[in-house]
Amino acid sequence: MRTDSLFYEIFQTDPNIVFELINRQSPRNATYSFASVEVKETSFRMDGILVPPIYAADLPIVFVEVQGYKDTKKVLYSSFISEIFLYLHDYQPVNDWQAVLIFTKRSLDPGLPRNYRLFAPSEQFQRIYLDELSENTELSLGLSLLQLVGLGEEVVAARGRELIIRTHQEVTDTNAQKKFIELIETVFVYKFPDLSREEIEAMLGLNELKQTRVYQEALEEGLEQGLKQGKLAAVPLLLKVGMTVEEISEQLGVNLAAVRQIAQQQQSE
Incomplete structure (x- = not known):
C-alpha cells in the first residue's frame, strides 16, 4: 500500500x-x-x-x-x-x-x-x-489517526471504533466531527481496498450508529422538515448525523447532484 x-x-x-x-x-x-x-x-x-x-x-x-x-x-x-x-x-x-x-x-x-x-x-x-x-x-485524535495507518489488520478495526467513539466525545462541532470520521473511513479505504463502503462502515460500527435513537430522531426531524420546506432543506441536517450524499439522495428521492452541491456548500462554510 x-x-x-x-x-x-x-x-x-x-x-x-x-x-x-x-x-x-x-x-x-x-x-x-x-x-x-x-x-x-x-x-x-x-x-x-x-x-x-x-x-x-x-x-x-x-x-x-x-x-x-x-x-x-x-x-x-x-x-x-x-x-x-x-x-x-x-x-x-x-x-x-x-x-x-x-x-x-x-x-x-x-x-x-x-x-x-x-x-x-x-x-x-x-x-x-x-x-x-x-x-x-x-495521543491526540490527530496522532491516533496517523497511528491507524501502520497498525496490523488484527487490531486496526478495534482501534478505529475506539477512535470514532473518542471523536464523538471530544469533538463538539458537528462539521468537524463529520470530517474527522470521514478521515478515519479514508484510512480504512486505503488499508482494505477490496472492501466495499458498506463493509468498511460495518467494520467501524458506523452502521450501528445509524440505529441509535439520536440518529433516528434526527432522521425523522430531517424528513419532516423536508416535507414542510422542500426536500432539499433537510439535506444539511441529514449530513450532520453522518448520512452520505448517496443515502440522502435515495432517502429523500432527490437528485444526487443537488445533494452533492449542498454538501460542498456546507464544507466550505
Missing part, C-alpha cells in the same frame, strides 16, 4: 497534525495551508509543504515527506534535501524553514548519509517514526 497520498490528504484536511508530530503547538498553526508546490527550474514537485500566510514572515515554512516503503534506490535523503534547497533558491522566501521526514516505521529509515551529517543533530530537520507513537498513551 502506497500511503503517501493518504498522509497528504490527512495533512491537507488538518495541517495541525504535522505540528503535533514535531511538538510545535500554537494557535497560529491554523493560518497555514498545506499544498503541493513545483520547483520551477527543475520541474520537481514537492508533495507536502506547509506555507504560512504572506504576512507571517516570522513563521517557518515546513517541508513534509512521508516514507511508507523501503528506499531501494537510496535517494530519499538526497532528493528531499535537494528539493528543499531548490525551493529556497527558486522562491527566495523570507521565512525560516523546518523539515519533517515521517517514516511509518523506524525500519524503513535507511539512515542519514554521511555527506548530510550536519543535519543529524539539527532541530531544523526532524525524523518521526509512527510505529513508536504507541509508547505515548495520551
Whole structure:
C-alpha cells in the first residue's frame, strides 16, 4: 500500500497534525495551508509543504515527506534535501524553514548519509517514526489517526471504533466531527481496498450508529422538515448525523447532484 497520498490528504484536511508530530503547538498553526508546490527550474514537485500566510514572515515554512516503503534506490535523503534547497533558491522566501521526514516505521529509515551529517543533530530537520507513537498513551485524535495507518489488520478495526467513539466525545462541532470520521473511513479505504463502503462502515460500527435513537430522531426531524420546506432543506441536517450524499439522495428521492452541491456548500462554510 502506497500511503503517501493518504498522509497528504490527512495533512491537507488538518495541517495541525504535522505540528503535533514535531511538538510545535500554537494557535497560529491554523493560518497555514498545506499544498503541493513545483520547483520551477527543475520541474520537481514537492508533495507536502506547509506555507504560512504572506504576512507571517516570522513563521517557518515546513517541508513534509512521508516514507511508507523501503528506499531501494537510496535517494530519499538526497532528493528531499535537494528539493528543499531548490525551493529556497527558486522562491527566495523570507521565512525560516523546518523539515519533517515521517517514516511509518523506524525500519524503513535507511539512515542519514554521511555527506548530510550536519543535519543529524539539527532541530531544523526532524525524523518521526509512527510505529513508536504507541509508547505515548495520551495521543491526540490527530496522532491516533496517523497511528491507524501502520497498525496490523488484527487490531486496526478495534482501534478505529475506539477512535470514532473518542471523536464523538471530544469533538463538539458537528462539521468537524463529520470530517474527522470521514478521515478515519479514508484510512480504512486505503488499508482494505477490496472492501466495499458498506463493509468498511460495518467494520467501524458506523452502521450501528445509524440505529441509535439520536440518529433516528434526527432522521425523522430531517424528513419532516423536508416535507414542510422542500426536500432539499433537510439535506444539511441529514449530513450532520453522518448520512452520505448517496443515502440522502435515495432517502429523500432527490437528485444526487443537488445533494452533492449542498454538501460542498456546507464544507466550505
